[in-house]
Amino acid sequence: MSKPDPEEFHRRVLDRIEDPYPVYRAYREAGTLHRVLRPGTGRAPEWLVLGYEEAAVVLAGRAFGRRAGPASGAGEREPAVAPPGYPELAALLGNWLVFMDPPRHTRVRAVVAECIAQRLRTGVRGRLKENVGTLVDRLVKEPGFDLVDEFAAVVPMLTMLDLLGLPHQDHEWLRGQIGCVQQAGAYRSVADGPRLAVAERAAGALTEYFRTALARRRRDPRRDLLSLLLAAPWEEDLAGEDLLVATCVHLLAAGHETATAALSKSARLLLRDRALLAGLRAARDLVPAAVDEFLRLEPPTQTVSRWATQDEEVAGHRIGRGDLVTVVLGAANRDPAQFEEPDTVRFDRDSRKHCGFGMGGHYCLGSALARTEMEAGLRGLLDLLPGRRPAAGAVPYRRGLALHGPLRLPVERAE
Template sequence: MSALDAERFHSLVLANIENPYPVYQRFRESAGLHRVLRPGSGREPEWLVMRYGDASTVLTGRGFGRGAAAAAGSSAPLSASLAGGCPTLGAFVDNWLVFMDPPRHTAVRAVVADCLAQRIQEGLAERARDIVGELVADLADNSRIELVGDYATVVPMLVILEALGVPRTDWTWMCGRTAALQQASTFRPGNRAQRLAAAEDAAHDFDEYFRRILSSRRRAPGNDLISALVAASWSDGEGADDLLVATCVHLLASGNETMRTALSKIVLLLLRHANLLDRLLDQPRLVPAAVDELIRFDSPAQMVTRWAYRDACVGGRDIHRGDKVTVVLGSANRDPASFPDPDVIRLDRRNRRHCGFGMGIHYCLGSALGRMETEIGVGAIVKLLPRLRIDGEQLVYGEDLIFHGPLELWLRRV
């Protein structure tokens, strides 16, 4: 693989966005790591990690973290890298678990994970089944369904609102604000300043909204996640409203996009693999295994970034402190060295340690909730799929190198 090809990696993926896996395969077979210098692009150089073993080294190694400033030896907060005029968005970023390193990450994650597990144990799965059952019943008589907007977006949003204890009637507003907030991603196309401005407006709206909710829960606690977070025993300096608001927004935004994409792509795969759909209809107990394998096969999140905190050797390449390292999860999950016949969907696959939910200390905090939502969502909608067909020949995927999935998925009754 020539240096020129390495510089074209991202453009090649975008040009083949519906199915980037042949592009990944070419790079993975050529070398485990590729250096992308990005001359004239205005973006920092980076390493592309293509193979599962190397991905595991980066994602589980303490020599890699989430902070570019920390990797460069600076104590500046992550928000310092944002353009000016984004104070609320910056406060969110500095308090999102996904961007924290130990020891703060360890302390905050332990409390949030405990509160989330408590909520799941208190009957959230039963409420999720009720929510999904209502949605499927409403869709059952429709002659056409837009699965992404009518189902895959609604399921995770309503379930996380139920968990947080937020009014269900606010879900449409939440979806709009969440979409605007996600424009802050550096991997999104379009004018960066305009996208940051939209994200800052959304962050301000969320900040006001959740501060009102926190105030309400302090006066009258309920049986919900926000009440549990307010009442939790935090270490010194944590548990303040800035962290609590940011945590609520993080759970809402990151979980919604991941699960929406996962549900959409799993349904698409089931419609394209009739034998698999028939198996799930005959043996519903296989749904959890199918969800796990399909997330490996076509991961909702395709890439994740780390920064080298010290010099390291990965895959025979010398990575220096301060280097940006992008782990291509979609490629690692198709590595034949770890997953035999990686391009085949196998429900009996022995190795289920894929990185569809990440790895290491940043393994998806909401993975248990996400699996529950996805398994319930797939198990319910699968009963409608024999009567549905994809309506249209061309699917449109978002121009997004991280979250990978169709923007719309129209289905019609037959």
């Protein structure tokens, strides 16, 4: 690959969105930090972080936050959550943990984390195993099916519904509405007015849905996460319906979208490497190691962004207060300075230090649940994929890096 041009990074990645790793490697070999131009913003600059050590500095450091502060001069060109004119979307996303900074983030996260921990002690794992078994039993009889729509998307969605205490029959509607809201997360570069209007309507529908669900649990508390969140010891300035509703939507979105992408990408790895599939089937005790290795090799979230809250030096580069910094997790996870033979699947390495779940204060709140989902899903794939092959045709991928993975993955019986 020719010497990387900073102005070409985003175009080159999108040109090979299915496999962006050679692009990452070319840029990382030229330097672990690059100053590039962001798409859809005219000439607005952006710092790309491609090295593992540098990613840790940004994600775990106090000099970088999730919001552009008013003193940075960045807020005018980059609204923190949603553009003006979309109040339902702004109210919803504005209360998502992922968009908060300390101290509010720390306080909200502590309450939500304790509620999730309590819920995970009450039988969710057993239901997850049952759900996977039911899906596998049905799909093995089918001549062909879409691994994304009929397996990878269903496993985490049903798990999140069980966690929250919501009915399974709502999963298709909820998935559709969540998808509409999630696409607005890319508004800074690709979302347009019509797409934002769809997201605004979906945000309103989800808000109404969860207000109704929370009211139902106030009248009839159970052992689910909705009831635990309602009963949690919220500090007075955090107590309120808006935060509860947004937290429920955020948990549902984060808990199923990333797991869907991770399972889909894991399935594709196994379909493309029959020896890998056979080896895991013969040594199922390696499944936990495979979960972390697959998340390292193919993280569902390829990039996360931060704003510099003060002047800071990283890897010899001065990042100014107010600068946007994008950490390319997919590049950091394949940094040879951290992982030997980074482009190779190896279950004998310690992959647990991958940054597929992020790092620092925004480290994935549901990482324990995600690993459990991935383990159960992988075990299901080991029973589902033998005798299958990818159906003919190209595999379409999402056109973005914040959430990366195949949109469809049809399989058929191998002759």
